[in-house]
Amino acid sequence: MATAVVGSRIKRREDPRLITGEAKYLEDIKLPGLAYAAILRSPYAHAKIKSINTDNAKAVPGVIGVFTGKDFADVNPLPCAWQAGGVKNNANTPRILEIDKVTFTGAGVAVVVAEDRYTAEDALELIEVDWEPLPVVVDADKATEAGAPQLHENAPNNICMEWSCGDEAAAEQALNSADVVVKQHLINQRLIPTPMEPRGCIAQYLPSTGEYTVWMTSQAPHVMRLLMTAFVFGIPETKMRVISPQIGGGFGAKIFLYPEYCLVTALSKKTGRPVRWMETRSENYISTTHGRDHITDIEVGAKRDGTITSLKVNTYANLGGTLSTIAPGIPTTLYGRLLSGAYRIPNIYCHVFGVYTNTGMVDAYRGAGRPEATYVVERAVDLIARELNMDPVEVRRKNFIPPDAFPYDPIILRGLKYDSGDYDKALNRALEILDYENFRHEQAEARKQGRYLGVGFSTYIEICGVAPSAWIGLPGEGWGAGLWESANVRVHLTGKVVVTTGSQSHGQGHETSVSQVVAGELGIPVEDVIVQHSDTLGTPFGYGTYGSRSTAVGTVAVYNSLQKIKEKAKALGAHMLEAATEDVVFEDGKVHVKGAPDRAKTIQEIAGAAALAYNLPQGMEPFLDDTSYYDPPNCTYPFGTHICVVEVDPGTGSIEIKRYIAVDDVGKVINPMIVEGQVHGGIAQGVAQALWEGAVYDENGQLITGSLMDYALPRADFFPTFELDRTETPTPVNPLGVKGAGETGTIAATPAVVNAVVDALAPLGVKHLDMPLRADKIWRVIQEHTNGG
């Protein structure tokens, strides 16, 4: 009974405050004397700042101050904390306000602080900037060509870094000896993450102590404090407290240190007032990071029986005008090293240019590198199937890593091994739900009637629980820190449990799932647990929440502390029962003498005794309290099969998703309801990339899709009901057997949808389509293929 709570669909403990409007998000926080900031952003994608005149703005009643980059010349540029491993990175990072030059539309150049936001916005319009516009380049491949506008002096041809992994000679040789080779040019378009809450920051400075308190919309408050104090301001870490209040989604975009967070912090000192800045959605679109944006050429070689022998990939990754916090790590480690997918591909080579262009910064967006890799791999498999006229399911099976091959070393992963998997099992379950055989009959019938019905598969794997520090850190993959997680568990005198964690929940439901683990281990009601997070005061250092790592790394730290607390409870319980420690067991929330369940002390009684400390065994410290730091020995590798069925209307080019089936294996599941929710949301974002979303810059570097009017964020009526199922292959990497579920949907869905549409249009000779597959594009493709072009 005690452990049944893990694996059960309990309602989320964080929801009551969210469904009543009680939760306090950043913009809901109001401090006495609060002042409001508004930021002037560059209207040009590439320009020199010749001068800025703020006199008229300063004269507006209610304006407290107007500042430009020159006022903060003593503040360091932001750090780039993950540079591509093993190669030189020509890093250029933003300043809190740019001083001489901007390299993308939306870069901040001046700020107004006023008594209210309306006044701040009014004054903003009165700032005069003398700009000298410069030539612009927005495409990553074009930016590297001779004669392209140059963005940064230290980055010739706009190349930030050139990185590769795998064995080029072996991949070449295998291509040369392959029975078939397919080449394909692929675009993985730029996306805008769009958490429903934009970004914001409030800072307060206390002159008497020199301490800052900073509230920010961050997925990683501890890291923010570290980066701001040690790298940007050069002050002791002890002089800053960072708090992430209730956070309205992140999807990666709230991992990073942004100029505005540092700016608002600096303003709080400069103005002597607490200052709040909250992004508008339009600001969010031009100044918060974007995701993806790869231009890729692949060559995939195979034997005639469908065995894939080689994959060679060349990618131009657009990093934007300046580097965001971990930008270079995404299209390198998190991309290239996943290119084996779920398959035994003996020869892989991946070469990446990280390129500056006059566009907004690009960094991690849900999946971060892994969706891009999965798109390459899953399209490559389909291209081979098509070339050989084989069933794409058969080609997948032919190349799957078999269950008995785990732990499997895909070589390209440089030292790590896939933990566990049964790829065929998930595939078979998904095929069963679809009734594949019957579907192909239906499809054949439909084709006879001139209907374009298609099915697409994605038998993906991903890397979750991104860690081992020794693997990902500077000497390896270039991450400039560790990637362990922390937790403290305290059982108070009353038997109530306080967990503090370095992870940060911004919609994932950690307060519920962590409580379930605690309740299961200690045999107490879930209601007796409180999970505190997101405040550097009172929680142990943690790297934050991203990369599907909070359960597979963060919650394991909680679990490890619980084991140590149970050990101590056993020792104390035995003492209370006048028994030897080796003669008692911890079970169902009690310590009892083996074979005599009635001779027992409850965890509450033991916690009380530990806290009162009137009678402890010799040498035992008071209180049940433990802190763990967990650095896993490996990442975890969820997998599964997603199947999408579409019908394309040849008259309009519009695509109807008829069915969407997802069979995921995320290892052990703590709360199936939460996992399903994560998968639903991920699928929606992945499908949206395939069909609708795409950030578009014009040739002048203006973001055409600069608001929710223009960017095709999906609505409720865009989707069918997704059909979900699971297989459960625990990971041996951690004692909970959990792998991670936050990103599976976005990683898996995109190629499943594209493969389905290509399959639907296969009778017309269509072999590949670049996303997004909007109706106008599909209609044109159909016209070209039916009317001879």
Next chain:
Amino acid sequence: MQVKITVNGTTYERDVAPRTLLVHFLREDLGLTGTKIGCDTSQCGSCTVHVNGLALKSCTMFAVQADGCEITTIEGLAQDGVLHPMQESFWEKHGLQCGYCTPGMIMASIALLQNQPHPSEEEIRHGLEGNLCRCTGYQNIVAAVKAASEKMGG
């Protein structure tokens, strides 16, 4: 300008600037921060409230236009600590993750059921097209509205 606006049963008389948006009046002047702002183009629906019983995006209306109106916000739904059936259903069906779109989504969903007490899945999806959610893929929101319609409509 002087306005008299009733919000969640309490009547407020305030002097507001003519350009003050209703959503800012609710959040900044009255401190009712449950209503959220997610965009600046009236697409997202996070700011949906009820004005004289109709669902309305409070970023599309000036506070002065609400003079004399009765407004209900997310804070006004639960009565004496008892959740509205729609709130309950969102909780039970996991119709929220980050919670930011939730107040607007709940207000829009209640209005949807007022017009269509027994909507089909398609009607729910269509009826909520003015409210964006980035977390849930909408699936559990649809389930929540369905569950609420069963609870409320009998």
